[in-house]
Amino acid sequence: MDRNKVFAYLDEHFQQYLADVQQFLRTPSVSYTGEGIRETAGQVADMIRTLGGTAELVETPGHPVVYGEIDSGAKDTLLIYGMYDVMPADEPGWIVDPWGAEIRDFLDLGPCVIARGAVNTKGPLSAFFGTLDAIQKAEGRLPVNLIFAIEGEEEFGSRNFPAFAEQYKEKLKQAQAMFFPFFYCDQEGTPTVTLGTKGLCYFELTARGGDWGGPTTRGIHGSYAAWVANPNWRLINALASMKNEHEEILVDGFYADVIPPNADDLQILQDLEAFRDDSLFLQLQEVKRFKFDAQGVELYKHLYFDPTLNINGYASGFTEEGTKTLLPHQATAKVDIRMVPGMEPEATVAKVKAHLAKHGYHDIEMKMHNLYPWSKVSVQEPVVQALLTGYTELGRRPMVVPLNPGSAPYYVFQRTLGMPYIAGGLGHGSRQHSSNEYCTVEGIRDFQKSVVAFFGNYVQLQARGRG
Amino acid sequence: MDRNKVFAYLDEHFQQYLADVQQFLRTPSVSYTGEGIRETAGQVADMIRTLGGTAELVETPGHPVVYGEIDSGAKDTLLIYGMYDVMPADEPGWIVDPWGAEIRDFLDLGPCVIARGAVNTKGPLSAFFGTLDAIQKAEGRLPVNLIFAIEGEEEFGSRNFPAFAEQYKEKLKQAQAMFFPFFYCDQEGTPTVTLGTKGLCYFELTARGGDWGGPTTRGIHGSYAAWVANPNWRLINALASMKNEHEEILVDGFYADVIPPNADDLQILQDLEAFRDDSLFLQLQEVKRFKFDAQGVELYKHLYFDPTLNINGYASGFTEEGTKTLLPHQATAKVDIRMVPGMEPEATVAKVKAHLAKHGYHDIEMKMHNLYPWSKVSVQEPVVQALLTGYTELGRRPMVVPLNPGSAPYYVFQRTLGMPYIAGGLGHGSRQHSSNEYCTVEGIRDFQKSVVAFFGNYVQLQARGRG
Numbered sequence: 001m002d003r004n005k006v007f008a009y010l011d012e013h014f015q016q017y018l019a020d021v022q023q024f025l026r027t028p029s030v031s032y033t034g035e036g037i038r039e040t041a042g043q044v045a046d047m048i049r050t051l052g053g054t055a056e057l058v059e060t061p062g063h064p065v066v067y068g069e070i071d072s073g074a075k076d077t078l079l080i081y082g083m084y085d086v087m088p089a090d091e092p093g094w095i096v097d098p099w100g101a102e103i104r105d106f107l108d109l110g111p112c113v114i115a116r117g118a119v120n121t122k123g124p125l126s127a128f129f130g131t132l133d134a135i136q137k138a139e140g141r142l143p144v145n146l147i148f149a150i151e152g153e154e155e156f157g158s159r160n161f162p163a164f165a166e167q168y169k170e171k172l173k174q175a176q177a178m179f180f181p182f183f184y185c186d187q188e189g190t191p192t193v194t195l196g197t198k199g200l201c202y203f204e205l206t207a208r209g210g211d212w213g214g215p216t217t218r219g220i221h222g223s224y225a226a227w228v229a230n231p232n233w234r235l236i237n238a239l240a241s242m243k244n245e246h247e248e249i250l251v252d253g254f255y256a257d258v259i260p261p262n263a264d265d266l267q268i269l270q271d272l273e274a275f276r277d278d279s280l281f282l283q284l285q286e287v288k289r290f291k292f293d294a295q296g297v298e299l300y301k302h303l304y305f306d307p308t309l310n311i312n313g314y315a316s317g318f319t320e321e322g323t324k325t326l327l328p329h330q331a332t333a334k335v336d337i338r339m340v341p342g343m344e345p346e347a348t349v350a351k352v353k354a355h356l357a358k359h360g361y362h363d364i365e366m367k368m369h370n371l372y373p374w375s376k377v378s379v380q381e382p383v384v385q386a387l388l389t390g391y392t393e394l395g396r397r398p399m400v401v402p403l404n405p406g407s408a409p410y411y412v413f414q415r416t417l418g419m420p421y422i423a424g425g426l427g428h429g430s431r432q433h434s435s436n437e438y439c440t441v442e443g444i445r446d447f448q449k450s451v452v453a454f455f456g457n458y459v460q461l462q463a464r465g466r467g
Numbered sequence: 468m469d470r471n472k473v474f475a476y477l478d479e480h481f482q483q484y485l486a487d488v489q490q491f492l493r494t495p496s497v498s499y500t501g502e503g504i505r506e507t508a509g510q511v512a513d514m515i516r517t518l519g520g521t522a523e524l525v526e527t528p529g530h531p532v533v534y535g536e537i538d539s540g541a542k543d544t545l546l547i548y549g550m551y552d553v554m555p556a557d558e559p560g561w562i563v564d565p566w567g568a569e570i571r572d573f574l575d576l577g578p579c580v581i582a583r584g585a586v587n588t589k590g591p592l593s594a595f596f597g598t599l600d601a602i603q604k605a606e607g608r609l610p611v612n613l614i615f616a617i618e619g620e621e622e623f624g625s626r627n628f629p630a631f632a633e634q635y636k637e638k639l640k641q642a643q644a645m646f647f648p649f650f651y652c653d654q655e656g657t658p659t660v661t662l663g664t665k666g667l668c669y670f671e672l673t674a675r676g677g678d679w680g681g682p683t684t685r686g687i688h689g690s691y692a693a694w695v696a697n698p699n700w701r702l703i704n705a706l707a708s709m710k711n712e713h714e715e716i717l718v719d720g721f722y723a724d725v726i727p728p729n730a731d732d733l734q735i736l737q738d739l740e741a742f743r744d745d746s747l748f749l750q751l752q753e754v755k756r757f758k759f760d761a762q763g764v765e766l767y768k769h770l771y772f773d774p775t776l777n778i779n780g781y782a783s784g785f786t787e788e789g790t791k792t793l794l795p796h797q798a799t800a801k802v803d804i805r806m807v808p809g810m811e812p813e814a815t816v817a818k819v820k821a822h823l824a825k826h827g828y829h830d831i832e833m834k835m836h837n838l839y840p841w842s843k844v845s846v847q848e849p850v851v852q853a854l855l856t857g858y859t860e861l862g863r864r865p866m867v868v869p870l871n872p873g874s875a876p877y878y879v880f881q882r883t884l885g886m887p888y889i890a891g892g893l894g895h896g897s898r899q900h901s902s903n904e905y906c907t908v909e910g911i912r913d914f915q916k917s918v919v920a921f922f923g924n925y926v927q928l929q930a931r932g933r934g
Binding site: 327 | 623665689696766770779785873
């Protein structure tokens, strides 16, 4: 593959590829509401077909997975994982229509596409298809065969993806490794390579009136609080029993199976110190201080190797304007646990349940939404090295981090399909899950070149491996 | 006054008075939204004028107070306090249109009017005006002069009523005592006479990200919980520090000024034991057990003489269906304290603030909505005796309770106007502030007769007092 030829083609046709990204972002594809989901899945399948591939929508109990293949007659095959769904865009504070994909100068970053999904991850997905088009147009064919598995429920915690992977196991295992295209640079252009992900356990805790006390079917007058217990106090006392004011999780054995960072991890964390200006994180996220008085390696240990117990939301009783006096009959908290290496999902859930039982909260209901494990990949894998080398070739020094503090279903690739995986690409965007999600226009161009370099390096490393 | 003549007139025209009650309930008058408020105030003023009185809408910063006078040329004057506003009717579970005032057989009670306001308190207010009409038609004139102060913000905690009372003090003090018409019987027909009310302190506590940590302007991705504190945990830990699992309020000095029940109060509580079947309360409110393992006098002490700290509602972050992972930037709890005799509002608020400060929660905002004191009246007052005697004459044995566990602005009458007061009337209704609020049709008839007896007895007792 003549990279420079492909780069020239990309530069020449960039306005078209940029317009394609904008167009793709203008169809909402909200997994929570289902809005635009099937239309967008169809668009993805069409993109694969336009490149000469085959594609189908694989039905699941939820939204379909787009499965596709492009056979280039190459020796190597990569699995392209991606997602076509996005979060809702109902937060206040958007300065443009979240489905308008307008280009605006933003945050001193120059022109940016501002839209729900700009970075997470319809922007990168569309830019990836543009890259494939450019390679084919410039070179005649792709240097690798591709298999696609683009899901529509990532923001639901990928709840039907594991069953899909099981069902399509034999087809998917034709690939040697998985690649997830993403804009992975920070504001200063440094790309991150992440070697794993925490697991996710997302559940609702609900206290409602019952044999223990409290109103059972409806809220009653607030003055009865002198006689009748309040499910809010029950849930609040139960939650407070699980975490103290010093950020320690008090569930028995919660940390027992945690594997602390090993020597390699600690080396990676030390290398990080040279890279990171954590005040940028605070600035971008509009946070005034970290919750630990730590810095450098000690701070990173918290981010990457601490499990978390987070309250995403809480709802009970009268919450509108005014002063209705009410003793509510139920209270619900949406809670998630991020599990680090060593913590198995079922065991973690069992510990939370045991904690509630031990403290007498047998009645508090635990409704499980998502439950999937952590995963970790070696930095020596060809798919990882191909990406890292490509960054260096393009003049960027990549930052390697041991784990994504968020969650993604990479365990499916590691545990179900037994293949290494990496997510990557140049390009920058942020504010995912918030108002004014964006990606920079220049980052799209960088991303496309980094994908070209990645493919080239991967093919070379594999050939070298075959001797 | 020839009571039997009035009773006969009431019986003969009952269908019309019942229809008037229904009609009055069909105009929503929701203080929270303002819906129908002015229209309903106008209806009340018209009712007074129809009886030959004068009436005006007295403007306040909120909804107007209906002030009126009916001069009957009598020696005695009563102040009629009432409210024309109701709670919203947005609870699920209504079996009829809450503004339809349909009559249905309900809960083995025979025909009932089911509507928002049926018992609290537009039903009694309309039935009271019907009674006045009947007395005038049967007797020519009322046995007492009446002054009316009917407010439209009782469900807001009567926030502008104290200033109105101050402004109209000289006019209002022409009355010797206040009477608040209400359907005060339980399901078995026993009327309650309540000799006071707890005070109310209603406020919002809000934890939001700031110098202490947490996101300051918007929710951020839930995975950042490994680095960034969550306002939910802060508010939950703060609330949990205020009340333990044994229903003890842990705010320093919270109980310090509480005046325990005196010998008279204890006698009243003992008399209550003969009356009350508390399982009826549990059944009606759909509660399985009280929060204390107590009964009789010990249980009543809790209801009437315990201050409460109640959470009416709690809202934070993502509360819809699904699994959005979010670290919210704020959390708000709507809290109310019911103050018993001895607890002064300002001192109570100061203790809560001191508690938050002591535990390091200087950043948690406390937004005050309502703040007014308790009040108490002697059972020996003529206005109380007139009501009690009337009940007995109508064959009912009244149940006397020392305090209303709910709150009402009676301190205005006691502290501002220096007059005794009582709320009363036969008739039954319940489920106020809940779905399917109702009053029984037969109770309306009983109520009207009890008002006639009350007037008669009051005039006699006052005449006896004058010698």
